[in-house]
Every structure is written in structure tokens, then in C-alpha cells.
Amino acid sequence: NAGVTQTPKFQVLKTGQSMTLQCAQDMNHEYMSWYRQDPGMGLRLIHYSVGAGITDQGEVPNGYNVSRSTTEDFPLRLLSAAPSQTSVYFCASNLAAGLQETQYFGPGTRLLVL
Amino acid sequence: AQSVTQLGSHVSVSEGALVLLRCNYSSSVPPYLFWYVQYPNQGLQLLLKYTTGATLVKGINGFEAEFKKSETSFHLTKPSAHMSDAAEYFCAVSNTGNQFYFGTGTSLTVIP
Numbered sequence: 759n760a761g762v763t764q765t766p767k768f769q770v771l772k773t774g775q776s777m778t779l780q781c782a783q784d785m786n787h788e789y790m791s792w793y794r795q796d797p798g799m800g801l802r803l804i805h806y807s808v809g810a811g812i813t814d815q816g817e818v819p820n821g822y823n824v825s826r827s828t829t830e831d832f833p834l835r836l837l838s839a840a841p842s843q844t845s846v847y848f849c850a851s852n853l854a855a856g857l858q859e860t861q862y863f864g865p866g867t868r869l870l871v872l
Numbered sequence: 873a874q875s876v877t878q879l880g881s882h883v884s885v886s887e888g889a890l891v892l893l894r895c896n897y898s899s900s901v902p903p904y905l906f907w908y909v910q911y912p913n914q915g916l917q918l919l920l921k922y923t924t925g926a927t928l929v930k931g932i933n934g935f936e937a938e939f940k941k942s943e944t945s946f947h948l949t950k951p952s953a954h955m956s957d958a959a960e961y962f963c964a965v966s967n968t969g970n971q972f973y974f975g976t977g978t979s980l981t982v983i984p
Contacts, residue, residue: 762915791972798881800962800976801916808970816971848915858904858923861972863915 759784762864764849770870771839779834779867781849789852789859790832791816792824794845795866801848807832839871876965878975886983891935891950893978895963898944905946906964906972907937916962922946933957958982 765780783790791806803816807826821843823835832851836843847867852859879894897903904923908916920931927939933956937948946963963975 789970793974798976800876801964801974803971803973806970814970850916858921858966860906860918860921861908861916863908863917865915866913 761785762849762851762862764847764864764867766867767865768868768870770872771836772872773840775839776835776837777839779836779847779849779869781832781834781864782830783832783849783851783862784830785851785853785862786829787851787862788829788854790826791850791861792822792832792834793848793850794818794843795848796845804834804847836869839869841871843869844871845869876963876973876975878961878963878978880978881976882979882981884981884983885953887955888952891948891953891957891980893948893961893963893980895937895946895948895975896944897946897963897965899965902941903965905937905939906966907931907935907946907948908962908964908974910960910962910977912959919948919961953980953982955982955984 762783788809792804793801802818805824807813849864850861852861875898877896906921907919910916920929922929922939930936935950960977966972
């Protein structure tokens, strides 16, 4: 199993540009989530999904959209990038939506918005 | 709302010394508690977790943590630090609402 994969590894955007961060998992996990990691702030939840067709907002959802059309994929869209969205983005998945479940993280995407 | 506090954003220990990383949580209901480790330029991986049962939890690489409800703490320890333990450590909590909450992280430096 490849686990959780993320593409691209690194991206530079100009303010106002749009892009999609890809996340895929091959473990048949129900629950998937997106976090951003900023210095001194730990990981903050952006959006999450408890199954295909179901998404919900986390702590910092503004400026981001998600969809979950398949169990495997959970893309994160930035419609109009802003410098405040410069961050490292992590996708994670766990087997079920139960809160005792272990989360498996992807390697991250480093995004720089100029 | 839940929160996680990790005391000390940077901790330095000598190789072979005790490692103690502190985590306190606020929760109105019994929580599930986790410690994750992040090595440079990598994603997070689970060290250990507390869900129910025994309050002393053993994890990978010789780490363990004890859930103390009266102190709302879940501190991470390792008796003898190794150079390979140098990393960033995150405490996390969950209980309701399908969400996990992470602390701000503690960077561990091991001095040879």
C-alpha cells in the first residue's frame, strides 16, 4: 500500500491564482481530513470528510473548498490564493470516523503564495 | 471547545537522559489522547494513544504516556534519549464532533 499520497510536494503561487492540492489513500479509509501547519500554531483542521459525498468544515475553512466524490480522493481547492495561505498542508485519513482511530498522514505539500 | 496545551516549544536533553514532554488538555468529557511525532520534512506518525482502559500507555521507540484525569494531563516520557529521537512532537485530543485538536508542538533536541 502507498498509504496517503499528496501532490504536489511544493508549489509557488501568485496572489489570486487558484490551484488544487491532491490527496489520495489506498487503505479504504472512511475519514479524511486536511490540516495546515504554521510555525508556533501546530496543526489546524481545515475541512474533513466522514465518507464519500460528505464534507464538513474544521477550525479554519475560509478560502478553501473540498469535495469527496470517491472514498480514495479528497482534493483541497484554493479558489483565490492569498499570502496568508502560505503554509504546509497535510492530508490525513483514518479507517473510520471514530475519534479513537489513528490518523495516517501524507508527506505534506509546501505552498508559497507571493 | 477543546484545547491542548504543550508546555515548552523547545526541549533539549542530553543523550541518555530522561525525556519529558508535557501535554495538558481541556475537555468536558473523557477524551481520546494521542502523541504524534514528526521528523523533518515528513508527515506525522502515531507514537501512542489512549482510548480506554489502562492509563499508562506504551508506544513505539520506548515512549510511554500516562493519562491523569485529575490533572488533565497526558505527558510523554522516555527513560533514555537517543539521537534518533530528535523531532517535533504533537499532542492531540478528540472526543466529540468528529474533530481532532492538536497542540502547538514541542521540538526535541538531543545533545550528544
